[in-house]
Amino acid sequence: MVRVIKEKNKREKILQAAITVLSEKGLEKTKISDIVKEAGVAQGTFYLYFPSKNALIPAIADSMFQKSLEKIKEKIDDNTSFFHQLEDIIDITFQVTAEYREVLALCYSGLAITGVLQEWEKIYEPYYNWIEERIIIAQNKKEIRDDMNSRIIAKLLIELIEGTAEQVYLFEEDEKNASDYHRELLSFIKHSFAK
Amino acid sequence: MVRVIKEKNKREKILQAAITVLSEKGLEKTKISDIVKEAGVAQGTFYLYFPSKNALIPAIADSMFQKSLEKIKEKIDDNTSFFHQLEDIIDITFQVTAEYREVLALCYSGLAITGVLQEWEKIYEPYYNWIEERIIIAQNKKEIRDDMNSRIIAKLLIELIEGTAEQVYLFEEDEKNASDYHRELLSFIKHSFAK
Amino acid sequence: MVRVIKEKNKREKILQAAITVLSEKGLEKTKISDIVKEAGVAQGTFYLYFPSKNALIPAIADSMFQKSLEKIKEKIDDNTSFFHQLEDIIDITFQVTAEYREVLALCYSGLAITGVLQEWEKIYEPYYNWIEERIIIAQNKKEIRDDMNSRIIAKLLIELIEGTAEQVYLFEEDEKNASDYHRELLSFIKHSFAK
Amino acid sequence: MVRVIKEKNKREKILQAAITVLSEKGLEKTKISDIVKEAGVAQGTFYLYFPSKNALIPAIADSMFQKSLEKIKEKIDDNTSFFHQLEDIIDITFQVTAEYREVLALCYSGLAITGVLQEWEKIYEPYYNWIEERIIIAQNKKEIRDDMNSRIIAKLLIELIEGTAEQVYLFEEDEKNASDYHRELLSFIKHSFAK
DNA sequence: TATGAATGAGTCTTCATTCAT
DNA sequence: CATGAATGAAGACTCATTCAT
Structure with missing residues (x-):
């Protein structure tokens, strides 16, 4: 045992x-x-x-991602509004990115180096699905406009949130603007979904 | 001679x-x-x-980026509407990404490897500036809402457009959905900027 | 049990x-x-x-050799003439070499590697003895000339027969000449022993 | 230069x-x-x-063999009798084997290990040819019997001489019997060729 | 006896970089 | 400026052997 x-x-x-x-x-x-x-x-x-x-990189990426997604799922309350959920997702993404910035950079570069970019898709699949679900629910609840391809928008959304978090924590020299990015990002997204 | x-x-x-x-x-x-x-x-x-x-990577990235930006600047007509310009930018970004997909992946990974992520910022600086200018002009012309930080939004915009192009041409298995992504992306951005 | x-x-x-x-x-x-x-x-x-x-090699060599010698001893009829016996020995040596060519090559190389070339002598000892006996008997029977060192000639004989078999089955590209070698070998030896 | x-x-x-x-x-x-x-x-x-x-082994074998053959060719006097030439060949082979015993052992095992046994044949080709020529000449001169396949006998001859030399210098514990082997070998061969 | 996970010493090979020409 | 033979540091990976179970 x-x-x-x-x-x-x-x-x-x-x-x-x-x-x-x-x-x-x-x-x-x-x-x-x-x-x-x-x-x-x-x-x-x-x-x-x-x-x-080289086999480490996908393994790490996978492990990292599992943790993030778990954290997100456990924090998000399905009963709150879509926009509220969005805020939480952005919060957590920023947090995780800040905490694991080096590992994330490593994963991006590593997957590119080792030429297994498609692995990403497999790893992200559950996240895409989960976000898509929220979008569909919100569409059904008439919280957001419904003339959008939920699948694609899920990807764009994740891309935008993570990209911005990386911008702040990986590329930007200091993080004092984090809250500005956070606010602008949320606003940008809200307008996109608004009916 | x-x-x-x-x-x-x-x-x-x-x-x-x-x-x-x-x-x-x-x-x-x-x-x-x-x-x-x-x-x-x-x-x-x-x-x-x-x-x-290692010095090759920034040199390549720089070279690649110069070409892209030149192409964009030369194609964009300042007299057309902001949204029309946006469409052109998306078009060109998708084209360039498709053409140089491997080199781009290389640049990302290379910059991460050599630990000079900040180089990116320097390289992108002119692009950020140029986009920011368009945004300010559009705001002044009341084409778009003006309650946004033009600098940050410029970055988000570029991030979103390029990220989506990469999604399509680097990660996606086939490109037949390119036009779907293109349309959704444009719509997503338009709603964000809408007054 | x-x-x-x-x-x-x-x-x-x-x-x-x-x-x-x-x-x-x-x-x-x-x-x-x-x-x-x-x-x-x-x-x-x-x-x-x-x-x-490394202990495998001598063990294999020993095992292989035991089998060969047993086969030879059991086939040879002491009542036939020396030259008839010779023919049988050549036959069997060719057969065994053909069947176990890779293992034999292995044994040669292996013994050389592990630096225990003298092991060979120990392993071959019974074979040398056995051949020497036949030679002495044949000398006594006046079947062959008797002005030769039976011990040394036993070794030369074995060396020549095995060497030729290896030539045919290990080094030669194809085995179609086997019977030619067989015939020439027998003739060569017969002349050597002739009174 | x-x-x-x-x-x-x-x-x-x-x-x-x-x-x-x-x-x-x-x-x-x-x-x-x-x-x-x-x-x-x-x-x-x-x-x-x-x-x-591993590429060293064939290169060494080749180099070693070139030297031996040169030595033999330069020493042998074409005007002497076949049997006299034989004696010289045996002499030189014994000398060379004594001098380079370790390298020779190495070559044998090495070629077997690296699995390129056929290389031997290529390397030996010129020697086979040269010996065959002497045999044919001796046959024409009626010095030796002519009912033998000169090609095959050339190989058997070389095999026997080299095998005996190796027996003496590689396997035998001491070399004091060298001259006995030498004498028996010469006698054995002479009888084989005798008309 | 039997197992097989764990060990860690050991070396071939690669390749970015240099420098005499 | 150009060359390309020579360098040598560096490390991923292997695999015979051990030993707790």
Whole structure:
């Protein structure tokens, strides 16, 4: 019993160590030896759980994303208005982006480097679906205009929110404008959905 | 004189070769030796024009971006309405993204790798400014609502348009939905700006 | 009881698996993991029966050689003439070489690698002795000339027969000349022994 | 001019260093780093002249063999009798085998390991041809019996001489019997060829 | 005996960069 | 400016072996 828990933890342990080290040093400068040292396992053990260094990136992206989505789903109250939900989503996205900025940058670049851009789509799929649902519900409730392709708009919405959060926390030199971006973003989106 | 021109072109020749090879093979798999072979120069010659391999990425990004912006500026007619200009911008962005999809992915990843994310801002600066100007003009002309921070909205706008284009041409499996995305995007933005 | 038999066979099972895999992949590319997979036992089990990977080679060589010698001894009729016996020996040597060509190549290379060339001598000892006996008997019977060192000639003889078989089945591209070699070899030896 | 000589020497330098080190340590234990240290060049330089570690073996075999054959050809006097020539060939083969025993063992095992046994044939081709010529000449001169396939007998002859030399210098524990082997071998062959 | 997850030492190879010509 | 042979640091990955169960 204890054994099973241990086994399950070993992959997770390596993954967490990888996130830690990669966040600090970036993809190129991170050596497998750094990761296993951080994880407290042997060099060879890494290769029992991951086929290669590059295989880490999608695994991390997936892990990161799971957490974000969980956080969002758990915070959002289905009984509040669509716009209120939107605010919460933006809040959380900004928070998560701020907290994990290095890892996110890593994921973007890593997926591009390793040439598996399509992986993103698979990872995002549940998020797209979940947002689309909210949009359809809001359309049915007549909260927002209904002459839009809910699927595409879900993607644009996520793209816009995450892109803005990245703009603030990854590209911008300081974050003091975060609240301005936040406000403008919300306003921009509200107008887009307004009937 | 002919010689001088040739010499002057050598940097450009290497840059073009780099774009070609990088587009085909991706960042990790592209070796300097591939680039110089493609360019038809000696290995050492590369280092006469670029200080290092990593220095290529910003140079390419810059080159790419110049072309895009030029194309946009030259196509946009200042006398048409803001929304008409918007349509043109979206058109061109989609075109450029489609044409240079691999290079763009490369630029994103490359900038993240080399840790010079702030470079982006410098490169984009003129574009931000130019869009901001259009927004201010449109606000003054009362074409669009004026309760928005023109600077921030310029960034959001560019982010949204480019993000959507990338969605279509980099992440999506096929491009047959391009026109749907195009239409929804335009509609989304129009509603945002509407008074 | 059945269990005991099974256990006893486990070493043999591993040895056979090793022969199979090594014949297919060669020494360098064969991993212990391949062998145990083929044998259907666990990785650690290998080390219950063999102290190391290199220990396989002499074990295989020995096993191979035992079989060959048994086959030869059982086929040879002591009552026939020396030259008739020679023919049979050549026949069998050609057969065995043809059947186990990869394993033989392996044994040669393996013995050289592990630096235990002298092992060969030990393994061949019984064969040398046996051939030498035949030679002495034939000398006593005046079937062949007797001005030769029976010990040395036994070695030369074996060397020549096996070398020729290897020439045909290991080095030659096709085996269609096997019978020519066979005939020339026999004739060559006969003349050597002739009074 | 000096430059050309230098270039030509660098590959040769590495090859000689490889022979030295491999003779001492064997294939498995020899590291590229040992070879380049011995050769006095950089690690990477090795790969400018040889595609891999394994590529050394055929190159060494070839080099070794060239030297032997040259030595033989230069020593043999075409005007002497076939049997006299035979004696010289045996002499030289014994000498060369004694001198380069480790390298020869290496070549045999190495070619087997790397699975390129057929290379041997290509390398030996000129030697086979040269011996065959002598046999044919001797047949024409009626020095030896002419009811033999000169091609095959050339191979058997070489096989027998080299095999015996290896027996003496590679497998035998001490070499004090060398002259006995030498005498028996010559006698064995003479009888084979006798009319 | 049997297992197979874990170990970690060990090395081949790559490739950005340099510099003598 | 141009060359391209030479450099050598650096690290991903392998795999024989061990040992707790």
